[in-house]
Amino acid sequence: MAGEPTGLLHAGGTASLPGAGNTWIDSLREAGARRFTGLGLPTRKVEDWKYTDLRALSGSAWDLPVEPADLANIEDDASAVLINGCWMRGHRPLPDGVELVSLARAIEDGDDVVRHHLGSVASLARKHFVALNTAWLADGLVLKVADGVTIDGPLRITLAGAPGAQRLAWHPRNLIVLGREASLTLVMHHVGTGDYLANLVEEVVLERGARLRHYRVQDDSPDAVNVSTTEVKVAGDATYENFVLATGAGVGRNQIAVELAEPGASVRLDGACLGRHRQQLDTTTVIDHAAPRCTSREAYRYILDDSAKGIFQGRVTVRKHAGGTDSHQSSKTLLLSGKAGIDAKPELEIYADDVSCGHGATVGEIDQDALFYMRSRGIPLEEARDLLIAAFIEGAVETITSPEVQALIRDHALAWRTRA
Amino acid sequence: MAIVQETIDTVREATGAYKHGFVTDIETERAPEGLSEDTIRFISAKKEEPDWLLQWRLKAYRHWLTMKEPVWAKVGYAPIDYQASSYYAAPKSAADGPTSLDEIDPELLETYAKLGIPLKEQEVLSGVRNVAVDAVFDSVSVATTFRERLEKDGILFCSISDAVREHPELVRKYLGSVVPATDNFFATLNSAVFTDGSFCYIPPGTRCPMELSTYFRINASQTGQFERTLVIADKGSYVSYLEGCTAPQRDENQLHAAVVELVALDDAEIKYSTVQNWYPGDEEGRGGIYNFVTKRGLCEKRARISWTQVETGSAITWKYPSCVLKGDDSVGEFYSVAITNNRQQADTGTKMLHVGKNTRSRVIAKGVSAGHSQSTYRGRIRINPMAHGSRNYTQCDSLLIGDECAAHTVPYIEARNQSAQVEHEATTSKVSEDQIFYCRQRGIPEEEALTLIINGFCREVLQELPMEFAVEAQKLVGISLEGSVG
Amino acid sequence: MEKNAAMTLLSVENLRVAVEGEEILKGINLSIGTGEVHAIMGPNGSGKSTLSHVLAGRDGYQVTEGRVLYKGEDLLAMEPEERAQAGLFLAFQYPVEIPGVPTVSFLKHAMNSVRKAKGLNTLDAFEFKKIMDARLADLQIDNSMVRRPLNAGFSGGEKKRMEILQMALLEPELTILDETDSGLDIDALKVVADGVNAMRSPDRTTLVITHYQRLLNHIVPDRVHVLAGGRIVRSGDPSLALELEESGYGDMVTAA
Numbered sequence A: 001m002a003g004e005p006t007g008l009l010h011a012g013g014t015a016s017l018p019g020a021g022n023t024w025i026d027s028l029r030e031a032g033a034r035r036f037t038g039l040g041l042p043t044r045k046v047e048d049w050k051y052t053d054l055r056a057l058s059g060s061a062w063d064l065p066v067e068p069a070d071l072a073n074i075e076d077d078a079s080a081v082l083i084n085g086c087w088m089r090g091h092r093p094l095p096d097g098v099e100l101v102s103l104a105r106a107i108e109d110g111d112d113v114v115r116h117h118l119g120s121v122a123s124l125a126r127k128h129f130v131a132l133n134t135a136w137l138a139d140g141l142v143l144k145v146a147d148g149v150t151i152d153g154p155l156r157i158t159l160a161g162a163p164g165a166q167r168l169a170w171h172p173r174n175l176i177v178l179g180r181e182a183s184l185t186l187v188m189h190h191v192g193t194g195d196y197l198a199n200l201v202e203e204v205v206l207e208r209g210a211r212l213r214h215y216r217v218q219d220d221s222p223d224a225v226n227v228s229t230t231e232v233k234v235a236g237d238a239t240y241e242n243f244v245l246a247t248g249a250g251v252g253r254n255q256i257a258v259e260l261a262e263p264g265a266s267v268r269l270d271g272a273c274l275g276r277h278r279q280q281l282d283t284t285t286v287i288d289h290a291a292p293r294c295t296s297r298e299a300y301r302y303i304l305d306d307s308a309k310g311i312f313q314g315r316v317t318v319r320k321h322a323g324g325t326d327s328h329q330s331s332k333t334l335l336l337s338g339k340a341g342i343d344a345k346p347e348l349e350i351y352a353d354d355v356s357c358g359h360g361a362t363v364g365e366i367d368q369d370a371l372f373y374m375r376s377r378g379i380p381l382e383e384a385r386d387l388l389i390a391a392f393i394e395g396a397v398e399t400i401t402s403p404e405v406q407a408l409i410r411d412h413a414l415a416w417r418t419r420a
Numbered sequence B: 001m002a003i004v005q006e007t008i009d010t011v012r013e014a015t016g017a018y019k020h021g022f023v024t025d026i027e028t029e030r031a032p033e034g035l036s037e038d039t040i041r042f043i044s045a046k047k048e049e050p051d052w053l054l055q056w057r058l059k060a061y062r063h064w065l066t067m068k069e070p071v072w073a074k075v076g077y078a079p080i081d082y083q084a085s086s087y088y089a090a091p092k093s094a095a096d097g098p099t100s101l102d103e104i105d106p107e108l109l110e111t112y113a114k115l116g117i118p119l120k121e122q123e124v125l126s127g128v129r130n131v132a133v134d135a136v137f138d139s140v141s142v143a144t145t146f147r148e149r150l151e152k153d154g155i156l157f158c159s160i161s162d163a164v165r166e167h168p169e170l171v172r173k174y175l176g177s178v179v180p181a182t183d184n185f186f187a188t189l190n191s192a193v194f195t196d197g198s199f200c201y202i203p204p205g206t207r208c209p210m211e212l213s214t215y216f217r218i219n220a221s222q223t224g225q226f227e228r229t230l231v232i233a234d235k236g237s238y239v240s241y242l243e244g245c246t247a248p249q250r251d252e253n254q255l256h257a258a259v260v261e262l263v264a265l266d267d268a269e270i271k272y273s274t275v276q277n278w279y280p281g282d283e284e285g286r287g288g289i290y291n292f293v294t295k296r297g298l299c300e301k302r303a304r305i306s307w308t309q310v311e312t313g314s315a316i317t318w319k320y321p322s323c324v325l326k327g328d329d330s331v332g333e334f335y336s337v338a339i340t341n342n343r344q345q346a347d348t349g350t351k352m353l354h355v356g357k358n359t360r361s362r363v364i365a366k367g368v369s370a371g372h373s374q375s376t377y378r379g380r381i382r383i384n385p386m387a388h389g390s391r392n393y394t395q396c397d398s399l400l401i402g403d404e405c406a407a408h409t410v411p412y413i414e415a416r417n418q419s420a421q422v423e424h425e426a427t428t429s430k431v432s433e434d435q436i437f438y439c440r441q442r443g444i445p446e447e448e449a450l451t452l453i454i455n456g457f458c459r460e461v462l463q464e465l466p467m468e469f470a471v472e473a474q475k476l477v478g479i480s481l482e483g484s485v486g
Numbered sequence C: 001m002e003k004n005a006a007m008t009l010l011s012v013e014n015l016r017v018a019v020e021g022e023e024i025l026k027g028i029n030l031s032i033g034t035g036e037v038h039a040i041m042g043p044n045g046s047g048k049s050t051l052s053h054v055l056a057g058r059d060g061y062q063v064t065e066g067r068v069l070y071k072g073e074d075l076l077a078m079e080p081e082e083r084a085q086a087g088l089f090l091a092f093q094y095p096v097e098i099p100g101v102p103t104v105s106f107l108k109h110a111m112n113s114v115r116k117a118k119g120l121n122t123l124d125a126f127e128f129k130k131i132m133d134a135r136l137a138d139l140q141i142d143n144s145m146v147r148r149p150l151n152a153g154f155s156g157g158e159k160k161r162m163e164i165l166q167m168a169l170l171e172p173e174l175t176i177l178d179e180t181d182s183g184l185d186i187d188a189l190k191v192v193a194d195g196v197n198a199m200r201s202p203d204r205t206t207l208v209i210t211h212y213q214r215l216l217n218h219i220v221p222d223r224v225h226v227l228a229g230g231r232i233v234r235s236g237d238p239s240l241a242l243e244l245e246e247s248g249y250g251d252m253v254t255a256a
């Protein structure tokens, strides 16, 4: 693969990418490149990027990843491992009815499902990072679950970043398709060292009655920028659940767009952002109620220490004929330091009258009365603080419906307190 | 409830849906159409202004030329041709300056009588109202009542043009101190061309003995109205200020770009209430006022500013009454009802800027959309790093009537202080069919039931209004929603 | 003892009603004479509230067959408020909360709407208050309740008393009580029953819908009907209620 220094985008570097020469993939990449050239990197003048500072991305030149060498510190029980955005290996055997392969291979094999869905869920309109990802679309994974297949235990996928000679930028693309009445639990773990941009785009298609529980632990390198975009299309009576625990990255942006496309579809988006130092942790979600009688629930919690900054932007749109919509959203923030801050913008955009929608947002410090109460019972200050912080985290973690994943994410979140 | 019945009766009595839609036939003197430095010099000369004010206007105008009209609000309208409007229109007889109310054109007095606003003090005194009125007709203030009596308490209440002449030191000190001449596109335009408006100063420790009120009326066609209001409550003083507005029914859109500046010095309190009932346009969206208003108040230590607004008129409303909570322990409040029907569009809300320690703000916004209208709540709560112990509570609720309208909620919450507490809640729902049925089962007709329920929905805000306005506002709720059921 | 047809106030004839395509009432026949008290009993889900809602004119029900005559007129053709103004009152099983609307304003508004329809003068605040205070005293309802927003945050018992207060103010000709007894303790039950009994007169008619026999000890009906599975499966004198108390609905439900 190309290893010469590049800007985030440069012309003519895609000839060696998988599937190059196929008209459909060439034109998809070209459209992405054109769009990104038009948009450039977002500035804070762009309403959706009003609060997130991307200056970390400007300046020096970027490398595309070369084959990484060192796998030593990667957990090995994952069903698939991507390093610097490239598929390294899959882990066999997989449950019956589940197919998990590298996107590069699927493109080269001319997989029909890939051809049908790729680029159809994640649209390029006004989405800077989707455009950039599409321009460099090369690898990632394709995960399919056949109609009616239910997988109980979580499937684990590791996305690791390893340093290169220069700053690296990678743009993996994942495509996840669940057939009718299929059900899957998926845990994605982001880890890494060094200074890189991980620009992940995932497209998720849930057919009628399917259910995907999609969990992410974002524990990228503190010097990294992680922009993860998840775009989901949910068919009738299907359910999408997503939880993101963000502790890593210097700038971490988790953007999720869900289209509730048919009656009876439902979505739950939850998460916890635990920030310190000068981290910026951003959650930007868009839920589109495009059909009648759909349900959405959203709850995010932020704990921000030092000079960390949290951003929450949550938009819920209810289209004209989406009667019977039921939607609720909440964001809660705990500020642990005088220099930490949060910007929250919950937004309702409603074009139908038969709706019940609401949102709530709170910001505050640790409850001083509770703190005093605990201390008056003999609990030392620091311990009392820890207990209250743990209770606040629990409020987020308890929304996770998979007990196994709930335990895993709870441990990871509680460990954040004691890590430097 | 009697109010509801009265509402319905009022609606039936009114010839059209908009009862203030009459035009008064009065000789008008106006500036030629268009906007240039010459227009500004014309206005300034007409008003015999001092040079500093002319220069202030020209500076604003030159800055305005470099600005772009804002596009972020959720309102859509055809581009405004700023050269097609006249920036000064005055009733001719008033141009020579009435020295007493007796010299005011009787037609004008009648206009205000139709609006229910008494300009003759003896009428006022005989009635139950205890309100001093400054009436602004097109571009000029035509009458200010109770001036002498208020002056006994040291309270200055007059048109801003009079204030420029009689109290230049106060005007010069405070004009533009809260809304700078370069603040935003519409405020800057206003700074360049404002014609009249009200001025009020309450001396230290004084409690203003009556409600002060301004009534704005656009009458002439092809004019914009650019009034400027300046209210200064000196240390420890209190004033309650009311503002009402109406306009004739016309096919054209008329521009209203006002600026209101409030200054509440230490321990002062200003209560500013508005019932905005500009002509909203017809069912098809023809005509109506474009209302682009900048309202902002500055609170010094322990001061309190409370904005209450009932917005039922205008084709387009663009309005965010705000508070800069600069002084420690100061308080800002915003209570709002915005009702849109037919093709109306409203983008309104507030900004609360917490700068000082232990500052508090409270926002209660109720939106009701019917017909093909759009209503947006847009609010910004900013807690600055030094605003220790500050609190905000925001509640915005939207109600939809019919499935052709839209309601949006766009709050921005920016917290930069650990010890601050911000709480925001929003809901959107439709009028409950169960509630309507329950009322009808008790014999109350559907449209009255709706008015009753909407008034209930808005109650928290309406009860913040002074008595005289509360009754008027409740009636307006019914009138504004006429034809939205069935 | 059947009363003759000329004195019939309400006559329900072969009424079939569906909700969202599912048939709930499957041919109801019921005739109530002026001045009578009838009771409808039946298990949960048998269609009792559906019947009361259809009589009051609530949306969302499709009448697929049959008709209802009230004072000889087509009841189903009337708007809900017209039915109320014509003297039909429904005490709701689940009274609706209307936040922000003070109860007292609502009561006055309702009363004046009904009076106006009857060609009576409307009451001013003082006249109204006098009447209301008297009714409040009769029903042992605290004055503070009417200053709160209508039903908002009221307890179950308070809501039921509020329904009876409204009945007392509007003085209807036909009152339908839909499970007004449920959720009431014995003292509250007595207050409600006394309120109904106080209004009993040759020109007031009552339809008591209840799940339990208990209320009928206090409001003794002329006739009792058993509604099960969308049909009236038995009708009889008050002893039928006692029979039901002992044997339960079991047999009659299977009979349906």
Ligand SMILES: Nc1ncnc2c1ncn2[C@@H]1O[C@H](COP(=O)(O)OP(=O)(O)O)[C@@H](O)[C@H]1O
Pocket: C019, C020, C024, C042, C043, C044, C045, C046, C047, C048, C049, C050, C051, C060
């Ligand atoms: N709005 C509705 N939508 C669907 N089913 C309904 C609705 N209202 C009532 N039903 C159904 O109709 C039946 C009768 O209900 P209801 O009249 O409330 O019974 P009861 O009052 O005797 O307990 C029940 O099976 C109930 O589930």
Ligand SMILES: [Mg+2]
Pocket: C048, C049, C050, C093, C179
């Ligand atoms: Mg029932």
